[in-house]
Amino acid sequence: MTAQAIIQSLASGLLMGLxxxxxxxxxxLIFGLMDVVNFAHGEFLMIAMYVSxxxxxxxxxxxxxxxxxxxxxxFVFGAVVYLLIVRxxxxxxxxxxxxxxxxxxxxxxxxRGLAQFFFTPDYRSVPHSWxxxxxxxxxxIFLPEPQLxxxxxxxxxxxxxxxxxxxxxxxxxxxxxxEDPGAVALVGIDKNRVFALGWGLGAALVGLAxxxxxxxxxxxxxxxxxxxxxxxxTVALGGFGSVFGAFAGGIVVGLVEAMTALMLPPSLxxxxxxxxxxxxxxxxxxxxxxxx
Amino acid sequence: xxKNFAARRRRDLIIAAVLVALAALxxxxxxxxxxxxILILTLMYAALSQxxxxxxxxxxQISLGHALYFGIGxxxxxxxxxxxxxxxxxxxxxxxxxxxxxxxxxGYPFFRLRGHYFVIATIVIAEIGxxxxxxxxxxxxxxxxxxxxxxxxxxxxxxxxxxxxYFYFALALCSLAWFVTWWLEDSKWGFWWRAVKDNPEAxxxxxxxxxNSKMGAAAVSAFLVAVGGAFYAQFLAYxxxxxxxxxxxxxxxxxxxxxxGIGTLWGPVLGAAILIPMTELxxxxxxxxxxxxxxIVYGALIVAISxxxxxxxxSLFSRSKAKNQAKGATR
Numbered sequence: 001m002t003a004q005a006i007i008q009s010l011a012s013g014l015l016m017g018l019x020x021x022x023x024x025x026x027x028x029l030i031f032g033l034m035d036v037v038n039f040a041h042g043e044f045l046m047i048a049m050y051v052s053x054x055x056x057x058x059x060x061x062x063x064x065x066x067x068x069x070x071x072x073x074x075f076v077f078g079a080v081v082y083l084l085i086v087r088x089x090x091x092x093x094x095x096x097x098x099x100x101x102x103x104x105x106x107x108x109x110x111x112r113g114l115a116q117f118f119f120t121p122d123y124r125s126v127p128h129s130w131x132x133x134x135x136x137x138x139x140x141i142f143l144p145e146p147q148l149x150x151x152x153x154x155x156x157x158x159x160x161x162x163x164x165x166x167x168x169x170x171x172x173x174x175x176x177x178x179e180d181p182g183a184v185a186l187v188g189i190d191k192n193r194v195f196a197l198g199w200g201l202g203a204a205l206v207g208l209a210x211x212x213x214x215x216x217x218x219x220x221x222x223x224x225x226x227x228x229x230x231x232x233x234t235v236a237l238g239g240f241g242s243v244f245g246a247f248a249g250g251i252v253v254g255l256v257e258a259m260t261a262l263m264l265p266p267s268l269x270x271x272x273x274x275x276x277x278x279x280x281x282x283x284x285x286x287x288x289x290x291x292x
Numbered sequence: 293x294x295k296n297f298a299a300r301r302r303r304d305l306i307i308a309a310v311l312v313a314l315a316a317l318x319x320x321x322x323x324x325x326x327x328x329x330i331l332i333l334t335l336m337y338a339a340l341s342q343x344x345x346x347x348x349x350x351x352x353q354i355s356l357g358h359a360l361y362f363g364i365g366x367x368x369x370x371x372x373x374x375x376x377x378x379x380x381x382x383x384x385x386x387x388x389x390x391x392x393x394x395x396x397x398x399g400y401p402f403f404r405l406r407g408h409y410f411v412i413a414t415i416v417i418a419e420i421g422x423x424x425x426x427x428x429x430x431x432x433x434x435x436x437x438x439x440x441x442x443x444x445x446x447x448x449x450x451x452x453x454x455x456x457x458y459f460y461f462a463l464a465l466c467s468l469a470w471f472v473t474w475w476l477e478d479s480k481w482g483f484w485w486r487a488v489k490d491n492p493e494a495x496x497x498x499x500x501x502x503x504n505s506k507m508g509a510a511a512v513s514a515f516l517v518a519v520g521g522a523f524y525a526q527f528l529a530y531x532x533x534x535x536x537x538x539x540x541x542x543x544x545x546x547x548x549x550x551x552x553g554i555g556t557l558w559g560p561v562l563g564a565a566i567l568i569p570m571t572e573l574x575x576x577x578x579x580x581x582x583x584x585x586x587x588i589v590y591g592a593l594i595v596a597i598s599x600x601x602x603x604x605x606x607s608l609f610s611r612s613k614a615k616n617q618a619k620g621a622t623r
Binding site: 088096267270278286 | 354401404405406407408409411412413415416417419420423424426427543547550554583584585586587588589590591592593594595596598599602603
């Protein structure tokens with residue numbers, strides 16, 4: 001194992017890690033806002049990839065250009081899912097945790113079924129996109145352009161999210177609702193609107209990730225499952241409820257995955273992520289940046 | 293109150309005895325192998341869900357990684373059988389004990405975790421188990437193990453001519469899991485578990501040994517699930533990591549209890565009785581197209597029941613009873 005190979009792995013791992021962070025941050029946002037884990041998060045990613053795929057197939061819009069459109073579509077989708085389904089799961093008095101887990105899980109199964117029904121279980125990919133298959137080389141290190149773009153979008157999205165939460169009225173309403181959902185009603189903030197906004201935002205972020213991924217990953221109904229588990233681990237590693245934790249967690253996960261792939265057979269590359277997750281929560285049961 | 297409780301427990305036991313007797317007679321009327329197959333799976337999932345319910349329902353430690361114990365039961369039995377010729381009965385016991393030991397070993401770090409951190413840790417550990425078995429050459433790696441034909445007898449726990457022996461074993465396992473739950477419900481442990489689930493700090497302050505009671509629940513739960521895994525392996529005569537340790541098993545174990553009523557004695561049985569036939573029927577009647585219609589129906593049902601009956605189907609019965617009692621009180 002040469003130094004070159006290690007640096008190459010670290011660089012690819014960092015790029016992939018930023019993308020994992022982008023996938024996970026929506027999950028962290030929703031959890032931080034209302035203590036709900038969206039077990040259909042992977043399926044949100046899957047839908048985003050299909051939307052991007054169809055925008056390319058029917059309108060020849062490159063995934064890179066369609067990313068904002070996909071994010072907007074997913075925003076609406078996320079808000080609707082909250083208003084039509086999750087809102088009611090929040091009302092459960094008994095077994096609230098189980099109800100939320102199984103409501104969102106049932107939704108995930110329905111979404112997978114719908115994807116199979118409408119799009120068939122076939123594997124699809126976006127051929128000849130602008131970035132697909134291209135790499136650039138810096139000092140002998142090869143970086144795939146789609147992942148590089150994904151990392152860039154991820155950093156911009158985090159910066160945007162940070163600005164949104166800290167500098168805008170809606171962001172402050174989000175923060176206030178998160179701290180005390182009961183009290184905000186007194187100052188005229190509609191809790192349901194804020195939660196719907198949170199779900200919309202969370203979905204839009206995973207929408208961005210999906211659009212980017214469409215240019216270098218196969219698209220099929222079950223594609224979300226493996227990324228979802230990584231996203232849960234990422235969020236828990238960073239600490240539930242911490243958006244910054246999801247960002248940092250993503251980087252850690254990407255690097256650990258790349259290092260594991262260097263040392264173990266490729267089929268075991270996820271074992272490293274899982275082992276690090278267990279190690280971190282055993283030392284810090286609230287994750288790296290979790291405060292609750 | 294105490295009198296009512298004792299009466300209710302006696303009634304539960306009588307109902308269970310009647311149900312088991314009726315179920316034991318079922319093969320007299322059900323000759324169709326396809327239907328027998330559904331009955332066997334229903335009984336097996338009822339048993340698994342009942343066992344899962346002990347840790348996750350009664351004790352409140354929600355595990356979505358019980359597939360690990362299921363897979364350990366299946367693999368221990370079949371590795372001992374195919375590599376060393378050990379009869380499945382002993383393998384089953386060994387698998388149960390290994391699973392219980394692993395559950396307790398994992399308990400030391402895991403039971404410090406709260407809420408979603410615990411849930412995700414259970415998913416993760418099962419996933420690690422799955423990946424390790426997929427890469428473990430001696431255990432057949434991803435190809436799995438085909439269980440060789442050694443005859444048709446209870447001694448070898450292998451039946452070629454008829455599915456009925458499997459049916460009776462599944463019925464016995466289901467009855468055992470139910471009886472263990474029934475028995476524990478009224479034991480010191482049962483009360484500890486409910487106290488730990490409702491409020492661990494308060495339980496601790498009242499002298500409940502929170503950690504030990506979680507450990508007890510984990511061990512009993514894992515042991516019974518592993519026995520279920522051993523049964524499933526013999527029943528299918530073929531195992532591979534994905535088919536005995538995949539995430540879907542963790543879910544399929546939890547769902548009947550959740551739909552029927554988590555943390556209740558009858559919830560898992562009721563949930564399995566409805567869910568498993570429904571799953572099998574939707575799969576064979578509308579799933580054949582491979583277009584996912586069965587998934588849509590199945591998922592929508594999970595959403596609908598979770599939202600409409602957060603306390604599960606058993607709450608339909610207890611609710612009407614509570615109403616009657618309230619009426620009686622006002623009268």
